[in-house]
Amino acid sequence: MSGEKTDFNSSGAFLIDMTKCTGCRGCQVACKQWNQLKAENTKFFNGEGYQNPPAMSEHTFTRIKFRDYQKNGQNEFAFYKEMCMHCNDPACASVCPVGAFNKTKEGPVVYDTKRCIGCRFCMVACPFGVPKYEWSKAFPLVKKCTGCYSRIRAGHKPACATACPSAITYGPRADMLKEAERRIAARPERYLNKIYGKEEAGGTSVIYLTALPFDELGFKQVTKRPLPSYTWQALRLVPGVFLTVGGSLSLLSWFTHRKDRLKKEEEQRQACKHQTKEDHHDCC
Ligand code: SF4
Ligand code: SF4
Ligand code: SF4
Known part of the structure; x- marks a missing residue:
């Protein structure tokens, strides 16, 4: 499907409201369970702070990043759920020489392990640093969040969205954008007046609301133009x-x-x- 001009407004999308996230990491656990991903050896208070594990990997398709800050003299936490953004025009798909990535009409960007030749172009092309390599294997391939495509095809919500008690809403992209705008208008003191993913990388199927500026939470600053137009230029550099x-x-x-x-x-x-x-x- 990639390359075609498709309207993804009715495709499934995640609205992730980081102001409602409690940092419980139920989403991380649900993702591990559903995808049968193995546990990782992790250490608390290592590197950036409280998040665990320290980075996404072939065994961790999503994780909650913690950011501690002061508000009115009080210690506060803010969170960021990292995962594949399921871009409307994905750079990973545009650069893959064997067509292993595919943006589906349902929303998720899926990945076919049978096609992958392990060249890692997708890892360089993805502006969000999502695809990870199976470094531990003799014949490594690439792994990433599937958008729980099989669940969606069966009429279910993604595992992380199902497990989340408060922050993740899943539905048609147009409805998710409308809901995000409604929340900002209703509580302007609570939200940053911007929806991340509405336009970033040409629009994505994962959109976020936050209270803090995106760069303070670790969100990547990316262009609004769809990235495939830049991909080969960037790779040649x-x-x-x-x-x-x-x-x-x-x-x-x-x-x-x-x-x-x-x-x-x-x-x-x-x-x-x-x-x-x-x-x-x-x-x-
Ligand atoms: S976030 Fe990266 S891996 Fe996910 S669809 Fe976009 S370009 Fe591909
Ligand atoms: S959509 Fe599925 S694969 Fe992706 S982070 Fe959520 S549970 Fe994991
Ligand atoms: S399950 Fe929901 S509330 Fe808990 S950490 Fe994940 S996004 Fe935050």
């Missing part, structure tokens, strides 16, 4: 990737031509067999 891109594309081209060559040979063989039967002589 990264020397290591330039070589990798060249090398991998050559490899891909070799595979493609090899496949075509084998197909042609097989067709010739079949034609010969047919002719041999009729002429009673060998042609190949």
Whole structure:
């Protein structure tokens, strides 16, 4: 589906209201359970602070980032639920040479492990740092949040949205945007007057409301233009990737031509067999 101009207003989207998040991390646990992801060795009070584990990985598709700050002399916490943004025009899909990523009409950007050749272009292209590599495996592929596509196809909400007691609402993107605008208008003192994901990266299926400025919570600053228009330009500016891109594309081209060559040979063989039967002589 990527590349087509599709209206994603009726596709499923997450409205994540960080002002209503309690930091319970039920979403993290539900994601692990549903996707059967293994636990990670983590340490409290390590690196950035209270979040656990310290970063998303092949075993952690979503995590709650903690930010402590002072308000009226009181210690307060603010949270940020990191996950794949399920971009309307995903950079990961645009750069994948074998079409392993696909933006579905239902909203999630899905990933086909059978197609992946492990080139890691998607990891470089994604402006949100979402796809992770299976470094622990002998033949690593890429892993990321699936948007719980199988649940959505079965008429359920994503596991994290189902588990969340307060902050995540899931529904058609247009309704989620309308609801976000309604909340900002009703409680302007509570919310930053901006919806993250409405326009970022050309619009995403995950949209956020916060009280604090986005950069203070760790949200990435990204362009409003859909990112595929920048992707190859950006990749060429990264020397290591330039070589990798060249090398991998050559490899891909070799595979493609090899496949075509084998197909042609097989067709010739079949034609010969047919002719041999009729002429009673060998042609190949
Ligand atoms: S956030 Fe990254 S991995 Fe997710 S759809 Fe967008 S470009 Fe792809
Ligand atoms: S949508 Fe599914 S895979 Fe993605 S973070 Fe939520 S539970 Fe995990
Ligand atoms: S389940 Fe909801 S309230 Fe709990 S940490 Fe996740 S987003 Fe926040």
